Amino acid sequence: MLQDASPSLIVTQASLQNGLPDVAGDCLQWETLVSTIAAYPDSNLPRCTKPDSLVYVPYTSGSTGTPKGVEVCHRGIVRLVIEPNYLDIQADDRFLQVSPVAFDASLLEIWGSLLNGATLVIHPETTFTLAELGTVIREEQITTLWLTAGLFQLMVEERLQDLSHVRYLLSGGDRLSVSHVRRVLEQLPQCQLINGYGPTESTTFTTCYPIQNSSDLEQEFPLVDRSIILRFMF
Helix, strand or coil: CHHHHCCCEEEECHHHHCCCCCCCCEEEEHHHHHHHHHCCCCCCCCCCCCCCCEEECCECCCCCCCCCECCEEHHHHHHHHCCCCCCCCCCCCEEEECCCCCCCHHHHHHHHHHCCCCEEEECCCCCCCHHHHHHHHHHCCCCEEEEEHHHHHHHHHHCHHHHCCCCEEEEECCCCCHHHHHHHHHHCCCCEEEEEECCHHHCCCCEEEEECCHHHHHCCCCCCCHHHHHHHHC
């Protein structure tokens, strides 16, 4: 990913720098920057970005054999998290960042919380068991959570009560199991389950569907012309 993105500058920790591959660009150690940054005023920097300025490069799952970087602009993230029509984000909400930062779902977790004055809880471990994930969700009283379809199914099967504080549970990336969706609707009435879909190129979500009741699962929807989705995206 570093070779593909070709960053001109990398900010890292001294203990990690030797583990970086040889890539073009300079490295700055965070430890050497702390005192320098402290000497600057704490007022906001002048705004020099534009809606189409690059802000993030998440990576696809690599279905073609090699992960592909996608250039995300400020406009895309603003559309995703500022007054979205699929979430009602409040300042007392608590998001859990459980997605790797190279995965586009992390855009929702990080910026959905920080750009709305909510709390971002960072999972303490990069790899974790289902029980450890459930414990963090419960103890940190997470209110907004994104889970892949597979992880959603496991949580419903093994750790459903750990989701008792969750107001919005978003899931996607694959078809959701109808039986697991029904369990959430029946046993977590306080939780709004949202099925989200979107390729990385559309900045996480192209469309979201809030599942309100079991009757939603019995409806048949016509196939959507993919060209219509692409026109909507771009």
